[in-house]
Amino acid sequence: METRELRYFVAVAEELHFGRAAERLGMAQPPLSRAISLLERRLGATLLERTSRAVVLTEAGSVLLREARAALDAVAAAEQRTRRAALAASGQAGVVLATKAGASNELLAKLLDAYAAEPDSVAVDLLLCGIGEQEHMLRDGRADVALLHLPFDSTAGFDTEELVAERQVLVLPAGHPLTAREQVRTAEAAGVAGLPLARWPRRDGTYPDGPGPEVRDQAQLYQLIALGRACCVVPESVRSQLREDVTTVPVLDAPPVTTVIAWPPHSRSRAVAGLVRVATRLTSGPAPRAIGAA
Template identity: 55%
Template sequence: MDSRELTYFVAVAEELNFGRAATRLGIAQPPLSRTIQQLERRLGVTLLTRTSRSVALTAAGEVLLYEGKRALAALTAAGRRAQRAGDPGLVLAMKANIDGDLLEKILAQFAADPAAVEVEVRIGGIGEQGVLLRSGEADAALLRLPHEDADGLAYEELLTEPDVAVLPRTHRLADRESITMSDLSGEQLPYWPGSPPNGGPLVRDAAQLMQLISLGRTVALLPASVRHHLRTDLTTVPVTDAATTTLVIAWSPDARSRSLAALVQAAVTASPSAGPHRSTRTA
């Protein structure tokens, strides 16, 4: 398999349109058609069914799209990790304000370890952490399960919190001791890029979300630790039957650096629920 052909195929398979795919790849359409034909001939399998009006994936195409994307990601990740291999430092990816004040403790704990190295903390947008990790640009990431995807990653659980409702102070439920999910049935819950629209507004970052809540346009269910960083015009109310969010530290299962192991160890030690640990990966 050649990575160029595969890259081209993935583009077509995702766009389901040769012209758009070619533009996205920065080449003309004819060479793209040719390359896909070559690939199909080489594999001896039809990947796409083209009516001269539209393109659809065959079963084989579905498989190749799914597996091919992973393989290509592994390829670029290999390069990235090699680039950063000389640099002894670690990169930790996280979203702003999701740590429940844990980050400082983790870093302090890590600093005490003899294997400690410099840690660059990279604050990314929603859903970026996993990408950074899988692409080899970050060594570890703080993720929230089940909101974020830990598929194919190793992780350790750090902290589990109940979700609370974040409301404007003027909201009808703002003064309640606690509420239930059914109390929120009339509200427009937001959704993130990547997850399916649910009628509510699309939010890209925390600040935007808080703004929308403040305007009464939406209401959010967030881990209890948001309380510590909340704007003064917002408040939180416990939701008795809400889901819980688990903060985990995740890393590539392929990584095997001494300092990364120490960072994970430090994170587990620094977290309040420092129970027995078990590495896991989701299937």
């Protein structure tokens, strides 16, 4: 299969409409339909059930969609990393660090300052991401290294070093009755609190089911909480960034959030190695293994 065919199929599978997919790809619909039919004949499998009213993925189509996304991501990552390697060899590239906006602010500031003081440091380009985006940026090659947060982000396929673990807190409107408590349990977050938990989008842009409002960024989230429309559970380090009209209570049984620094296992970047070394030194972690070592 060619990457062109995979892109065509992913567009149709995501849009479930040949017209919209063709518009997204910037091509006419008939050649797109022919390309998908040719792909089905070559694979010997029906990928899409077509009717006059709808296009539906078959089981085989769902498998190919998953695999095609992974393959296209891998191709994009290879292109990105090859270009960055060429720039690094010519002395024109720094290191790209991806991190979730508003997360680990104190650690991030200390890391950037400490790394800048290293004699062999290079420029650090910072990518401030939305929820879960930093993992994807690391996978597709837009970032060289990232700060990820367990258990929310996946570290599968990356080399990592744990930096810091912290408890979680419930964010409530200032003056809420629960703020008089020293701590609460997870079940009380949306129960006794009487406020629904806000819902963040999944990676595909859809929202999980639930009574809480859909949110897209932290400013929107904290305004809804201040107005008494929602609550949320976040890492304790977020406290320093909160508005005066919201407050927090520790959540006794919430799993700790562990911040890790992650990088591709095949990385040979001295800049990434230096950044990892400084990060682990700052957090008093064990000496990191050599990047690029077996």
